[in-house]
Amino acid sequence: MQPESRTFIEEARRAQIIACAIEVIAEHGYANATMARIAKQAKISSGVISYHFGGKDPLIQAVVAEVAKLATDLMLPRILAQPSATEALRAYIEGNLEFMRLHRKPLLALVEIVTHAQGGESGPGPYAEQAEVAITDLEKILHWGRQAGEFRDFHQRTMAIAIRGAIDAVPGRLFHDPDFDLDLLTRELVATFTIATRRQP
Amino acid sequence: MQPESRTFIEEARRAQIIACAIEVIAEHGYANATMARIAKQAKISSGVISYHFGGKDPLIQAVVAEVAKLATDLMLPRILAQPSATEALRAYIEGNLEFMRLHRKPLLALVEIVTHAQGGESGPGPYAEQAEVAITDLEKILHWGRQAGEFRDFHQRTMAIAIRGAIDAVPGRLFHDPDFDLDLLTRELVATFTIATRRQP
Amino acid sequence: MQPESRTFIEEARRAQIIACAIEVIAEHGYANATMARIAKQAKISSGVISYHFGGKDPLIQAVVAEVAKLATDLMLPRILAQPSATEALRAYIEGNLEFMRLHRKPLLALVEIVTHAQGGESGPGPYAEQAEVAITDLEKILHWGRQAGEFRDFHQRTMAIAIRGAIDAVPGRLFHDPDFDLDLLTRELVATFTIATRRQP
Amino acid sequence: MQPESRTFIEEARRAQIIACAIEVIAEHGYANATMARIAKQAKISSGVISYHFGGKDPLIQAVVAEVAKLATDLMLPRILAQPSATEALRAYIEGNLEFMRLHRKPLLALVEIVTHAQGGESGPGPYAEQAEVAITDLEKILHWGRQAGEFRDFHQRTMAIAIRGAIDAVPGRLFHDPDFDLDLLTRELVATFTIATRRQP
DNA sequence: TATGAATGAGGCTTCATTCAT
DNA sequence: CATGAATGAAGCCTCATTCAT
DSSP, rough: OHHHHHHHHHHHHHHHHHHHHHHHHHHHTTOOHHHHHHHHHHHHHHHHHHHHHHHHHHHHHHHHHHHHHHHHHHHHHHHHTTTSSSHHHHHHHHHHHHHHHHHHHHHHHHHHHHHHOSSSSSSSSHHHHHHHHHHHHHHHHHHHHHHTTOOOSOOHHHHHHHHHHHHHHHHHHHHTTTOHHHHHHHHHHHHHHHHHBBBBO | GGGGGGGGHHHHHHHHHHHHHHHHHHHGGGGGHHHHHHHHHHSOOHHHHHHHHHHHHHHHHHHHHHHHHHHHHHHHHHHOOOOSSSHHHHHHHHHHHHHHHHHHHHHHHHHHHHHHHSSSSSSTTHHHHHHHHHHHHHHHHHHHHHOOOOOOOOHHHHHHHHHHHHHHHHHHHHOOOOTOOOOHHHHHHHHHHHHBBBBOO | OGGGGGGGGHHHHHHHHHHHHHHHHHOOSSOOOOOOHHHHHHHSSSHHHHHHHSSSHHHHHHHHHHHHHHHHHHHHHHHTOOHHHHHHHHHHHHHHHHHHHTTTHHHHHHHHHHHOOOOSSSSTTTHHHHOOOOOOOHHHHHHHHHHOOOOOOOHHHHHHHHHHHHHHHHHHHHHHHOOOOOHEEEHHHHHHHHHBOOOOO | HHHHHHHHHHHHHHHHHHHHHHHHHHHHTTTTOOOOHHHHTTSOOOHHHHHHHHHHHHHHHHHHHHHHHHHHHHHHHHHOOSHHHHHHHHHHHHHHHHHHHHHHHHHHHHHHHHHHHOOSSSSOOTHHHHHHHHHHHHHHHHHHHHHHHHHSSSOOOOOOHHHHHHHHHHHHHHHOOOOOHHHHHHHHHHHHHHHHHHHOO
């Protein structure tokens, strides 16, 4: 009866559909994530998704936004709280891998979407910006460390691509070997890039 | 299956079709690489592809095999010729990036396929093995360096994933910024992972 | 069916919905006049229309009846007040074009419906009768003039079709050229058919 | 084997599909003329139409072009052969009605398309131009007669709309009363508009 | 009475594959 | 060997209608 309750129901459905979309994309891949399949996962009719989101593209966008928010909420505070760039880089890597542990399927879904979704013929695809932002954010940390004299004299963007690439490679590995020791991997990646970036004696 | 059983003309057709498939996949993406489009690129009829390859999946497989062979032919001799693991790792990175320079479209096509192609419902996808082999090969170099005392005491598989991830991130960047300085990137990646792997003082 | 059984509020809702249906049909065309759109125009829920009218078809019927009543109320008294068939024909044409001026959107909606609406498979369409009535009414005027010796010896039905056709062509022209000079058009049509029907010297 | 034969087959299919589209549109109306229905009429699969025409819109365009060509081929020579504007107007009306007799279904289909097809939200619809051209052509005849002093001093465009409207009203009447006496109707319309346009004594 | 979420049918399109020529 | 027309299965989207609240 109260308008809030209707909004609540609406939001609940949207959340449910987003969750099911994440589930399906993560489990079966973006290519097999049809509307019908997502609807079946949610045990609703196929048209309900279009009703609530307006189509497939908006749904995917909503999934991306949802997962991006999850990730940002988890990682950003951790990174900003660090006293030095070295610590921030550590927090960045740890945060990313922690996110993989806590939200494995959402992350897989996000990777699937960012990797697969394509706008039209060619071009960057609608979510290329997402990847660019990730690189740029990482560059900021690296710039900080360079300015502060913590890091050695490397090419910022290349280092950012390398670190980001190493992190992005993890979900794929994790997917095929779910029992992977994430703690070990985290420690090793932190160690590797701490060494790789620090001022050399 | 036996190459011997194929006539010269047969082989020429296959090679032509594979080349056109690479062109189309690299230019328009895996999702837009329909049989009709590949056929049009080759200026042949759509049915010819099915005739020579038996379907789309076998064609894609052939493309993967072709590009993988190209890559192996280029890189393996270089790596094996190195006197030390450190040099081998350098040759590995340089070889990979040299391959990107020389065979940009085949590589793009390969990445598209490995990333997008999915067998059926779920599971690793038909080309996950490809990635696994790449990791394993890299691990061999790392193992060599560890045994020889050139490298520090890192977790081999994690380091392999990191290096491979960094390399794999390059095509995506290269695609959206074609003017990227590949030489600079090569030098920086070599430097970074040389530092990251060497025995620390 | 019995108007008496409807409450005042009920009638108000029906009138509001009919007005909004007219607006939407006239502005966006019959094909784009979905229930959802009409409901949105009326700022009510979609189900209300079904509740009050029982479906889309009954609503359209109600729109037709409403506009037909509007037209009849405007034109019939004018025509009946004329002293001669020639004057009546003039009043008929003037009345029709005056209606276009005063009730452009209702008329457009009516034209859209009569033209587009189709019952089922084949057959005359549900509103063919409407057009037939218009022809028949016109024939009555022509018959009067023939009986009175005012008109020449033409074929009544053909002349009725011609006059009706000329009038029906106006909304389409008016729609695409809203600045059309309706007064000029009225005078010319009256002149044309006065000449065409009068007893020739 | 000869390229011509393939083109011949292709053209035959196109012609067959166009004919079936005309049949379905004329019999069941534009709104009920679905791809599936047209395909069923042609006893082919639904996708064949998209294969040969590329979609529904191009098919409809092809139908319009086909019928327009039919009409032009029939009427234009007749009109141009006339020695005077009065005769040309007679030939114009007779040509149009003759076309209705010879190609009743193509004409019905054309009327359905021109009337119903709509581009997007609002606007003239994709075939409004067709109607405009018809008006303009008619105006040329009227202008001729005015210049030559054959016709009285009427407003050209209004007269054109009236004549065109009268002609366009015929198919609808014809459709619901197929036994209509087309010869009588032709004579009467010619007489009516000959009187209506001629210089008055 | 009103809401608006849900359904389910139906429409158009795309595409890998097949097969007669 | 090659052609290219044809098939048939999905996929996404729209919309009138229903119904629990």
